[in-house]
Amino acid sequence: MRTQLQLRVLIGLIILAFGIVGGLGPVFAQNPGVPAASEVENLKKQMALMEEQLRQLRLQVDKMAGQPVAPGSAGPPAASTADPALEKRLGEVENKADAALTATKKSFASQFNPSLSLAIDTIGSYKSNAQGFNPGDGTGTRDAGGRVNNSRPAGADFNLRTAELFISADVDPFTRAYAVINASADAANGDEATMGVEEAAIVTTRLPYNLTVRGGRFFADFGTLPHRHDHDLPFVDRPPSIDTFIGGESQTNGVEVSWLAPTPFYLRASGTIGNKLGADSREGVTNVNSRPIKGLTYLGRLQTYFDLNDDHNLELGGSIVETPNAEDITNSGRFERRLVGMDFRYRWYPLGSGVRQSLTIAGELLHDIGEADPVNGGRRTDVFGNPVRQGAWGGYVYAEYRLSKQWRPGFRFDYFQLQSEPLLVTNPLTGLPASTLNATGHRTDNRTWSPYLTWFPSEFQRLRLQYNRSVRGNAQSADEFFLQWTVFLGSHSHGFSERE
């Protein structure tokens, strides 16, 4: 039954895809050569504009010479006198105009050059203890979140987290492309910086009906903070709940279609098909192996925004990710990854003074209702071996107050239920392995309290101090201190999705 249903959905998707492609044909046919012809037309118009500018410059010269010129006169330039001094000035201004014209031409050419920026993000940290569990099976220490050998070790550490290069340019009149190349030295990778392609994607710019297609490797549209790069987060670390449930950034290899609704208010929808979700996700799916169709990951997101008035606004969103079979093709068993998320962002930003005094309150709530066990890479089971759904909740909420243009203190609270734990962890109340619910129905959870303070000496430099107090199940609680120093070189782009 289920396979039949999925087959039908698939057929439906294919028909829809053909429908869209079929719909595009007539659009282009109706406006033959829309892009190419209009490009030439634009160039012509720009040339006309330049000629007009030159004419205006001549007019200004005449004015400088004291000749009365009717304001905004569209008539021909006044005849030049025989005055040699004036002739000389005219010549100078013409030279100036030529130089300006050349410069304009240069700037046209530079539009085809990529814009570059580099972010350097360095962190000094101290952690009192690692809070890892040792299952004693030779697989190494496990972070209670489920990932192996990936928790920050205890002790002091200076870490160049990222040196991230952002490159973007128009490809042609129909597409642009961007790439984020990252050299990062992770605690897990030893000290050596490794180069990686965080994102490399092609984005359409001229599709009709407010559609945009993005393909390649990118941070998928799920929630608000999951698709931000580390150095663009409002805190030093990614909220632990997001890090655990998504698996780092929401990276995927795939194709995304997004749509801006033609409504008077902001409404945006997107759908993505990709290999997986999460840069460090450990679901058994990787970018290396191929997979059956149902082993792909499907995402959807809907977001909207309202100005409550000039000074207050609210943003709401909902996301879902589904991997019907979170396994590569070599495995036969079926286990599902399914996450739903809700996010909100309230902002008080008084029109005149928001730059130096404003408040942001935002949060995300995630619910994991899949069957996948992120620790053991299989299906999640109870102590009796019966499959169970995660049913784990997680999320964060933070408030940040801008005291001045430079100072922003904030506070974040993060909570998540452990998706699964090594069996040696015993629930203190029931004496049973902690993967099962305890007598009161509560799961082992993780709470993190994080006050932080950000200082912006300029728009391109930022220092941030953060303290994390985390309490994790029955493991010893930990204290962590961070000092983050970030700079941006080049055309630090204020992208729409990185907006404050």
Place this chain on the structure above:
Amino acid sequence: MISQWLSRFCGLMLGVVLLAGEAHAEEKIYIVTSLPDLADIAARIGGDLVTVESLAKGIEDPHGVPIKPSFVPKLNRAQVLIVMGLEYEHSWIPALVTESRNSKIVKGNSGYIDVSLKVTPKEVPTDLSRAKGELHPAGNPHFNLDPEGGRLIAQTIAEGLTLNFPQHRATFEANLKVFLAQLNAKIRDWEILARPLHGVKFISYHQDFTYFADRFGMDYVGTIELKPGIEPTASHLVELMQNMKTVGAKIVLREPHFSEKVPNQIAAQVGGLVVKLPIMVGGSPEVKTYFDLIEYNIRELLKAAQVAGVAGKV
């Protein structure tokens, strides 16, 4: 079954889109501007043919307007986008234009009207190092405060609109003529009115009164900001106040989006006074049009110069 529904749905959507297109053709030309001064002037040039909306409001910091998603549907529908240029809006307009999915108003296309094209920018940095500050990389973009800047803005807007809607050329040219005739008369009046401001020394929070000061012969002594967009250091303020005392500068201009604390302290230290001056239309409740903006600034400065006893003789 599915395909039947799909084709019906597609047909319906297509119908809706076509209907929306039809409806649009009958409506006025929809113009979006980054700043209110441009909206005021564009409304004068476009007359009854256009509906104009400014994204920023007059009391905001024009360099740091927050990227509100509610701007996106407006830009999506815009037939023309008018900006100041010279990187004035670099922190918010480019990101919004990309998100708007409207290729007409992308920089380089005809629907993107940059009114700085005719302006000869002042204070152009000789090198592009950010050590010089972050907000004026292409020169000072506050040319709207000089009424001659208003002339260039109006001319560029008229040309840009004609380029996009050549069928309305005559209307735009006639409206431009009326606007410029009024502006010329005003400029003559303002030059007489502002004569006592000649040689008056002042500072401002941000480097935004350059064009105004040059037009009316005022003497710019310095800014509270270290560089455009960089908050002052203590040593910079000490140096600034010493400078003011040496040259006898008494007037401290404060733009509405800056805090009054530091300007008040400086004024108290040097025995001068603070004048709150809008840098855009709507920056003060009395300032409803571009003409109001220039006139208000001159009159407020005259009052202040008289109180401070630094006004020149006419």
